[in-house]
Amino acid sequence: DTGVSQDPRHKITKRGQNVTFRCDPISEHNRLYWYRQTLGQGPEFLTYFQNEAQLEKSRLLSDRFSAERPKGSFSTLEIQRTEQGDSAMYLCASSLEAQGYTEAFFGQGTRLTVV
Amino acid sequence: AQKVTQAQTEISVVEKEDVTLDCVYETRDTTYYLFWYKQPPSGELVFLIRRNSFDEQNEISGRYSWNFQKSTSSFNFTITASQVVDSAVYFCALSEAGYQKVTFGTGTKLQVIP
Numbered sequence: 001d002t003g004v005s006q007d008p009r010h011k012i013t014k015r016g017q018n019v020t021f022r023c024d025p026i027s028e029h030n031r032l033y034w035y036r037q038t039l040g041q042g043p044e045f046l047t048y049f050q051n052e053a054q055l056e057k058s059r060l061l062s063d064r065f066s067a068e069r070p071k072g073s074f075s076t077l078e079i080q081r082t083e084q085g086d087s088a089m090y091l092c093a094s095s096l097e098a099q100g101y102t103e104a105f106f107g108q109g110t111r112l113t114v115v
Numbered sequence: 116a117q118k119v120t121q122a123q124t125e126i127s128v129v130e131k132e133d134v135t136l137d138c139v140y141e142t143r144d145t146t147y148y149l150f151w152y153k154q155p156p157s158g159e160l161v162f163l164i165r166r167n168s169f170d171e172q173n174e175i176s177g178r179y180s181w182n183f184q185k186s187t188s189s190f191n192f193t194i195t196a197s198q199v200v201d202s203a204v205y206f207c208a209l210s211e212a213g214y215q216k217v218t219f220g221t222g223t224k225l226q227v228i229p
Contacts, residue, residue, distance in 0.1 A: 042219030
């Protein structure tokens with residue numbers, strides 16, 4: 001396993017269009033997280049899944065954003081009617097929550113530019 | 116509410132110098148975790164260390180060392196004998212009792228000049 005994989009790495013879209021990103025976590029990891037990082041800032045938590053259940057959503061996740069993790073494996077993050085303010089790096093991370101704590105591993109991110 | 120402050124926006128050092136990156140945090144929880152991550156130009160976040168709130172022992176890993184002081188709510192990171200490959204943005208982060216939601220600082224950009 002080569003780690004957390006995100007696709008695409010870069011996406012340029014016109015304002016108003018819908019976009020979808022994919023994240024493939026490390027195979028045995030049961031937790032999956034989405035973060036957003038704007039230029040010059042640290043990542044901000046968006047949402048996380050335990051297996052297929054979405055357990056927490058940030059207030060940053062407006063109605064235009066939806067995330068899914070069918071079957072508890074890969075996850076998708078969709079942004080509808082994109083706005084210029086959605087331009088950011090979208091990071092996915094995964095971890096194994098068993099006994100005790102394990103750190104999360106991050107993917108390389110999807111950089112979204114809305115023009 | 117959790118908060119992480121990294122007051123140093125950018126630091127430049129000459130190769131082989133030591134450098135300390137500062138991190139101050141705020142939390143109301145007594146159980147929490149602190150982290151440092153490295154973000155090279157490629158974009159991915161690379162985990163460096165995790166420390167739980169009950170373990171104040173300082174840690175050394177090669178050229179890296181961390182100083183955790185609950186009394187001052189600080190978790191500083193020192194790189195000894197810096198190298199050009201250390202150039203990156205470094206993030207300090209905090210999570211309360213687990214990893215459900217991690218709060219990151221704004222990062223410190225370190226440039227090591229050859």
